[in-house]
Amino acid sequence: MSIFARKPLARGIKMTTQAFFDLFVALRTAFGVNAGTAPTINRDNYAEQNAPFVVALHIPALYTNRASLFGTPDMPFPIPLCLPPLQEFFDGTGSIANGFVASATTPVIVLDEISVSFDQGGEPAVISGDFAVPNVGLLDYANIVGLTLHLAIVEKAMNATTAGAPWTPDREIASVTIGGAQVQPGVLQSSVAFLSSFSRLNPFILADIGAKLDPYKTYVMMLTFMDGTNLPTQNIALPSLQINFKLHHPIVARTQSNIQNAPVLTKHGQSMWQVGAPPLGNVLVDSTAGGKGVQDPFVVGSTGGVPTNAAFDVAIRQGLEGGLFKDGDVPPQEALLDDSAYTVIAVPMWQNCGPTSVNQAVSEDIASLIPWGGAAPFAGPCCDRRIITLHHPLEIHHVIAAQSYLNSGLATQLHPSAATHTTAIGVGISTGKRGDDERDQQIALLSFAANAGAPMDKIRTTPTAQTLFQDPAAKWDLELYPVPLVGFAASPGKGFVNQGSPIFVAKGDSKTRTRSNIAGAPPLTAGIETTLECLWSFGDTAGLSGAPANRVYAGVGGNWIFIIGKVPLQKPAARMG
């Protein structure tokens, strides 16, 4: 709701100073010109009130091998995810018993676009995925005909937010079929999307979807290969499969209080973080400064008269401040309260680890090939890591992990269940990249034995016809886990489980490297974080190989870590050179 209003000047009205100046007093107050007054300009007063974000899923290679479960008809390749509210909007009273509810104040997330791309080698061809010859990686100009992808995003109630929620998705949000079609049984139409020599639909984009998503539900991306890929010997690879979901979320204020690792800054003698108050506004012209008041377009009483256009114009053209500098510093004068955007960093873990066989899952039958497995019986812990360079500041509000058990080997996909099997998922921030002083700070960690895991959701996407391959004791394919942020005891936050309050991360500089505590102690990274590191390990003291067979540690397409939080709005860097 816009905050500036006025009374129209009706014909014959007696002109008073209030009729004119009330508006400018309101402007002055809203922009926080008065010392100690926070700006109240929020997104209601923005022409553009939303910020885009992308859930970008990168799969290094995916194979449509016909000798596998994954190649069977209607068998989707799924990736689960959820988009919980930022901590300040999270339903703190929610529980499985009484449910989590998106209220009127919960920002709405809208799905705008879906795009998908994969590497065709720059040709109207596919890349062969035929391991037997081997032809893997070579161009295949024949089997592009009929290649059809069906991409869908579906919704399900989450076990952690809805008592008795089923495992299967129950609503389709959006879907699209890309490529050819089966014009009649056994007769394929050429896949125009991928076959043209002049303009292929790769990347393909489906835009203007406009579907609202529920922040307390689970969403599953499902990619299904249809028609042509079901013919014998047509094993193809999709290298560099990139699936992007573009969404938008209202612009929100950066977290002002109860935030860990935030710069301890002061302005006008008051802390800008940690005091529970919005950033102090001192916009446009500081009327408290001696001599400047005469130029202040908002000053009413002292100078009187009609404000000059020029003063307003200069202020606008200089730009209204909001957001943060790249190093995490706060602009010296801020006008805009809402200055941050929702963000998701989707981190692929345990991708593309399978050898040259039909089995792309990281499972018991390739235990000897898993990095860090050690000698037989390969106890591990095996670990995958991603190092993500931080180029802009970030607030981390939630960390969600997605575990896949999808086995592609036409074999039962057993879930590890022994007490000796341990999974550990960690996220940390570090400094020392291209430097000499490496320091790490843990910011999220989850570790559990296989017989004691507590997923927030269990998802089944396998068609009924294929469920004979599922674990008889655990007939679901995917799990979501909340990875709690550290610091619950010292700085409690909100989430699906007990976790700490949001954690700020930025490169820092001499002004911003003094930070508030993490988990009750000064951050080990000393306020100069340059990288984010995700680690996912699993191990079994009884060995990752051997009985029972067909245990899956990371399913086809790997596991995922979703880092969910806020990014302050930025401006492009000045170009050098």
Place this chain on the structure above:
Amino acid sequence: MANWQKSIRELTTEQTSDGTTIDGNRLERMLADAVRRFNAIRRGDRVRAWVPTTYVGGYTPSYGLVDGTASTQASPPFVPIFHDRTVNVVPTIPTPLGLPSNPFRNKGQKNLNVVPNTPATQDQLAWTTAFFFRRPVIVSAYSLTMMAPKFPFYKGNTFHYVTAAHPLPWPQGDPWSDDLFVQLAVDNPFSPEARMLADTEITRANFRLDAWRYSANAAAPATPLLPLFAPNAAYVAANKLRIGVCLEMENLNLPLPANSRARLCLTIPRYPTGFNSGWTPAGGGGTGAVDELHPWARQSWSWTLTVLEPIL
């Protein structure tokens, strides 16, 4: 008025300058202008109106069946960049007339030690990821890390060739790898599949990887990140935690127009049989030390592409 043009004023188009009269109508218009203007603060009014989006990719290859042999990892996402009618295609499938349409699909990827018209024996392999940007964006930064610790249970990678296992003598007798290329190219909007018309935005080629070491023999963090995995304990003991390469490109500030198709490429070599190579499931393999045989199959990859998108 023939010379009328919209005022460039921001607050109001009304001019309250000397010599003009101010009546109720003018004041009314001025108030209306101000309300309309400040109730819809535009993107251009803001100093910061761009949202960073982080695209992440990467994987850790499998360990391999027998140490010292060719990697058991399939080459995708790395696939050849040189195309010929008879090689780099599935042998049993004929190549249609007029194809391949892009014999060379990456610009500026010249590896002096690879003869591109003999892809049967030597080649370059590219990990190419395509993005479609429906709205204008600014590419802000790119980074690539290759963690390559050399410990038992995983094949390390020194990014360091032994002289005998490389096709040609290195300039200055330097055995450091310089055959990893990075490129960001944007398709031509009118002939999007003609790679020869693509617009190259970023190219990094023929640079020594030792210039981009992650850390110069740094001391290990006193409190390493959890979970610890097998080599971490050894790392701490060895006083090293992260060994590898980190290629960093910041403040790129590359504007891409609406409806851009951008392709991010990482290119590695495949040298002839008998020399160290990239991915060599069918031939190759050198004569150097075990961890120098397949330098590109021996590290944990992570790349980050940061793009700024305007608010909506």
